[in-house]
Amino acid sequence: MSSKRDSKAAHIRHIMETEGEAVGTNTRGFNAGRYESVAKLEDYEALKEEARAIKADAIERLPELVEELTETVAENGGTVYVADDAADANQYIAEVCAENEADRLVKSKSMTSEEIEVNERLERDGVDVVETDLGEWVLQVADEAPSHIVAPAIHKSRAAIADLFNEQFDPETELETAEELTSFARERLGELIQDADVGMTGANFVTADSGTMALVTSEGNARKTVAVPETQVAVAGVEKIVPSVEDLQPFVELIGRSGTGQDITSYVSLLTPPVDSPTVDFDDPDTPIAEGDTDREFHLVLIDNGRMAMREDEDLRETLYCIRCSACSNTCANFQSVGGHAFGGETYSGGIATGWEAGVHGLDSAAAFNDLCTGCSRCVEACPVGIDIPWINTVVRDRINTEDDPPVSFLVDGLTPDAETSGPGLQKRLFGNFELLAKLGSTFAPLSNWVANAGPVSRALEAAAGVAHERDLPEFQRTTFREWFEAREAVPPVDPDRKVVLYPDLYTNYMQVDRGKAAVRALEALDVEVLVPSVPGAGRAPLSQGMIDTARDKAERVAATLGPYVDAGYDVVVVEPSDLAMFRGDYERLLPPESFEPLAENSYEILEYVYGLLANGADADALNVTDGETVAYHSHCQQRTMGLEEYSTAVLDSCGYDVTTSDVECCGMAGSFGYKEQYYELAMDVGSNLEDQLRDADCDHVIASGTSCTDQIGDLLGEEPTHVIELVAPDGGNA
Amino acid sequence: MRTIQTQTKDDEGFTMSGKDVALYDQFASEARSYGVELTEASPGAVADAIADAIEPPAIGTPLPWDDVELPDCVETNPTPADVEGAVTGVTGASLAIADYGSVVLEMTAAGSEPVSLFNDLHVAVLRESDLVPDMAAAFEWFGERARESRGSAIVATGPSATADMGALVQGAHGPEAVEVIVVS
Numbered sequence: 001m002s003s004k005r006d007s008k009a010a011h012i013r014h015i016m017e018t019e020g021e022a023v024g025t026n027t028r029g030f031n032a033g034r035y036e037s038v039a040k041l042e043d044y045e046a047l048k049e050e051a052r053a054i055k056a057d058a059i060e061r062l063p064e065l066v067e068e069l070t071e072t073v074a075e076n077g078g079t080v081y082v083a084d085d086a087a088d089a090n091q092y093i094a095e096v097c098a099e100n101e102a103d104r105l106v107k108s109k110s111m112t113s114e115e116i117e118v119n120e121r122l123e124r125d126g127v128d129v130v131e132t133d134l135g136e137w138v139l140q141v142a143d144e145a146p147s148h149i150v151a152p153a154i155h156k157s158r159a160a161i162a163d164l165f166n167e168q169f170d171p172e173t174e175l176e177t178a179e180e181l182t183s184f185a186r187e188r189l190g191e192l193i194q195d196a197d198v199g200m201t202g203a204n205f206v207t208a209d210s211g212t213m214a215l216v217t218s219e220g221n222a223r224k225t226v227a228v229p230e231t232q233v234a235v236a237g238v239e240k241i242v243p244s245v246e247d248l249q250p251f252v253e254l255i256g257r258s259g260t261g262q263d264i265t266s267y268v269s270l271l272t273p274p275v276d277s278p279t280v281d282f283d284d285p286d287t288p289i290a291e292g293d294t295d296r297e298f299h300l301v302l303i304d305n306g307r308m309a310m311r312e313d314e315d316l317r318e319t320l321y322c323i324r325c326s327a328c329s330n331t332c333a334n335f336q337s338v339g340g341h342a343f344g345g346e347t348y349s350g351g352i353a354t355g356w357e358a359g360v361h362g363l364d365s366a367a368a369f370n371d372l373c374t375g376c377s378r379c380v381e382a383c384p385v386g387i388d389i390p391w392i393n394t395v396v397r398d399r400i401n402t403e404d405d406p407p408v409s410f411l412v413d414g415l416t417p418d419a420e421t422s423g424p425g426l427q428k429r430l431f432g433n434f435e436l437l438a439k440l441g442s443t444f445a446p447l448s449n450w451v452a453n454a455g456p457v458s459r460a461l462e463a464a465a466g467v468a469h470e471r472d473l474p475e476f477q478r479t480t481f482r483e484w485f486e487a488r489e490a491v492p493p494v495d496p497d498r499k500v501v502l503y504p505d506l507y508t509n510y511m512q513v514d515r516g517k518a519a520v521r522a523l524e525a526l527d528v529e530v531l532v533p534s535v536p537g538a539g540r541a542p543l544s545q546g547m548i549d550t551a552r553d554k555a556e557r558v559a560a561t562l563g564p565y566v567d568a569g570y571d572v573v574v575v576e577p578s579d580l581a582m583f584r585g586d587y588e589r590l591l592p593p594e595s596f597e598p599l600a601e602n603s604y605e606i607l608e609y610v611y612g613l614l615a616n617g618a619d620a621d622a623l624n625v626t627d628g629e630t631v632a633y634h635s636h637c638q639q640r641t642m643g644l645e646e647y648s649t650a651v652l653d654s655c656g657y658d659v660t661t662s663d664v665e666c667c668g669m670a671g672s673f674g675y676k677e678q679y680y681e682l683a684m685d686v687g688s689n690l691e692d693q694l695r696d697a698d699c700d701h702v703i704a705s706g707t708s709c710t711d712q713i714g715d716l717l718g719e720e721p722t723h724v725i726e727l728v729a730p731d732g733g734n735a
Numbered sequence: 736m737r738t739i740q741t742q743t744k745d746d747e748g749f750t751m752s753g754k755d756v757a758l759y760d761q762f763a764s765e766a767r768s769y770g771v772e773l774t775e776a777s778p779g780a781v782a783d784a785i786a787d788a789i790e791p792p793a794i795g796t797p798l799p800w801d802d803v804e805l806p807d808c809v810e811t812n813p814t815p816a817d818v819e820g821a822v823t824g825v826t827g828a829s830l831a832i833a834d835y836g837s838v839v840l841e842m843t844a845a846g847s848e849p850v851s852l853f854n855d856l857h858v859a860v861l862r863e864s865d866l867v868p869d870m871a872a873a874f875e876w877f878g879e880r881a882r883e884s885r886g887s888a889i890v891a892t893g894p895s896a897t898a899d900m901g902a903l904v905q906g907a908h909g910p911e912a913v914e915v916i917v918v919s
């Protein structure tokens with residue numbers, strides 16, 4: 001177990017050292033470009049909704065669309081072949097090549113063709129397969145796998161490509177600049193395309209009404225691949241079908257913006273094959289092309305390979321909406337550090353790869369990297385078709401857990417009383433059962449803090465459960481937030497404006513007690529009645545470990561406890577953003593609507609609530625007002641996805657603070673992720689960007705909203721930041 | 736050459752002698768942002784404008800409109816050898832999309848696809864009346880055509896480009912420069 005974690009850590013370290021820099025620069029550039037490009041759209045959200053609705057409808061009607069498309073393509077003079085799996089598809093394509101006596105097949109970029117590994121199959125038959133996308137060609141020459149679904153050679157620097165070409169091709173003058181490399185490749189590939197017998201493309205979309213396929217490209221190689229040879233083979237997953245040509249519009253507007261941050265790529269080919277363009281026969285140089293052959297052959301190979309089963313699988317189904325734009329890779333803090341060679345399976349990479357790999361290659365392939373999704377949720381708003389990518393990761397994690405043998409360990413029974421019927425390993429169960437850990441820790445504090453962080457115990461925890469010994473474990477407080485609240489002698493407001501249940505999340509209750517106290521002071525100062533009842537943990541910790549049954553159990557208990565308060569007119573205020581994200585988002589999947597909806601509608605993040613009170617006439621002077629003190633603020637990832645960051649900055653602003661915000665997607669800690677031995681270095685690498693920004697801001701205060709961010713920033717800066725509410729709450733000493 | 740200046744901030748623009756100036760300006764500024772050069776010419780002056788724009792040798796496909804013609808210096812029935820030897824390819828554009836700066840190039844049996852693709856410079860000839868405001872309008876137009884005639888088209892925006900060699904390079908497999916002659 002431990003050596004498995006060691007080798008995983010070593011693999012990640014190696015990738016970060018060799019590829020991290022190139023991957024980081026490129027993905028962060030794409031991600032920044034995405035923000036800029038989508039901001040130019042008049043109504044980005046509406047366009048995304050339209051795109052999602054088209055996909056939802058298409059997947060719903062898929063069998064019917066496959067039939068319609070098959071007829072349409074036949075009308076057009078082409079052939080559709082629906083392949084059950086990779087072998088079936090490859091066999092068909094090999095036969096097409098054999099019938100055409102093809103010596104060479106030129107290809108434009110297609111992930112689906114990588115999925116079925118058609119190159120290897122054709123090469124066995126002696127067909128010369130040439131990738132013409134420059135990035136794919138670099139990889140073909142280098143014999144490497146793609147590290148990104150859109151920009152496959154993203155992990156290679158210009159210098160590395162120059163070295164590769166100079167060594168491999170020994171050109172007359174050494175190649176150096178990107179221009180030289182490009183024109184060398186263009187020449188060479190141009191010649192290979194000229195006498196190709198078959199052109200193979202993928203397809204971003206195919207329309208059932210006209211048999212038109214859209215190819216989103218920039219280099220022009222896909223156009224040449226189609227224009228020159230007489231025979232075209234297109235390989236596409238069945239999920240690429242949309243009903244009509246007009247349906248392409250939102251996707252054409254979203255795909256480049258979402259992926260590489262381009263408003264539109266150079267070429268969007270809208271091909272209705274067999275295309276009307278005459279072939280260009282370079283072996284017959286003097287016959288005008290207008291007299292050339294227009295009797296073209298076209299084969300559309302639609303790949304099932306597990307997709308129809310994914311369609312029947314309620315939790316994996318939305319994976320089929322994916323248009324493979326790569327936004328979920330680029331926006332992912334972990335992906336930015338390691339790229340697809342660590343954060344990827346047999347074919348696909350990035351957040352959604354878990355769904356694809358589980359569906360087309362099986363759980364084992366997904367298991368190899370699924371842990372790298374921390375559930376930070378930043379990809380959800382970036383995804384042009386609104387897929388809940390973290391949920392797919394959670395579900396697959398749960399399935400992987402169930403496949404694993406239950407661990408045999410004395411610790412398990414005591415520390416892991418979960419509802420899991422079988423399987424998650426000890427590390428997952430330890431972190432997943434955080435609630436019990438916190439209770440015990442608090443009961444025995446400060447002894448438990450001292451023991452857990454002491455050398456031998458810290459090492460033992462690492463060996464048994466993979467808790468990184470570099471991390472100080474969270475410090476439990478002897479007096480919990482609730483105990484403090486019950487014992488205090490405060491007089492509640494006489495005629496309160498509003499009534500609130502302040503949710504004592506595990507972190508606030510057992511560890512970050514001061515932020516709970518500050519929340520109470522702030523709310524009461526604004527004339528709000530506050531109650532802090534005993535409520536179970538929200539289930540975030542087990543959910544993040546893929547322990548869905550345990551999380552559902554918690555959710556039911558939370559809803560049962562808070563429901564009556566909501567019915568009685570109380571608002572629920574939450575300090576920990578990841579728990580609010582449960583109430584507002586994840587609970588929808590865990591609870592029946594009648595339990596989920598009232599709780600979701602009446603729950604607020606603490607600063608969101610304070611903002612609402614101020615906006616409704618409460619006086620900011622009741623809070624801790626300053627005159628221009630500076631604040632560096634890192635908002636929590638899930639808080640940002642819920643669109644709540646601005647409430648914190650607005651309240652800080654109302655209180656007279658001068659705020660600088662970080663723009664990194666995630667702090668790197670992401671719940672328990674950064675505590676895990678095998679991911680510690682990655683988490684710190686991710687965090688280093690945040691560290692730079694916070695240090696550069698050079699402010700009077702550093703503040704954060706989430707517990708993990710607080711811990712991570714504490715480790716990065718050597719000093720723990722406070723929660724926003726602690727800064728703006730009126731001073732109350734420690735009462 | 737362009738003489739009319741926009742004088743309004745009104746989003747809908749205004750029309751002067753049949754021109755939607757705001758639409759044209761939007762197209763021009765978007766296209767220029769990709770490095771595309773634009774030249775305006777009346778129908779009678781198009782041939783001269785094309786002759787000025789091209790780098791010889793040039794090949795082309797016949798323009799589909801009665802009132803405009805290609806200059807004599809453009810080979811309009813090119814062979815594969817001409818395609819290889821030419822520097823410039825001239826074709827018509829069926830449509831242009833103002834808010835993207837894109838031109839829509841329909842594939843023709845005369846070979847507009849290879850002619851617009853293989854050479855360093857692509858000169859696209861566009862009628863100003865074929866300018867539409869946005870992608871939705873473009874797909875409305877193309878959807879009808881695709882269902883009826885099962886044709887193919889390329890939405891082309893700027894020259895071909897790649898970032899695969901470690902930096903952005905214009906001119907990958909396709910043209911490295913694009914010029915649009917707008918017939919007004």
Ligand code: SF4
Nearest residue numbers: 322323325326328383
């Ligand atoms: S899941 Fe969404 S964001 Fe990720 S590649 Fe697919 S469409 Fe793009």
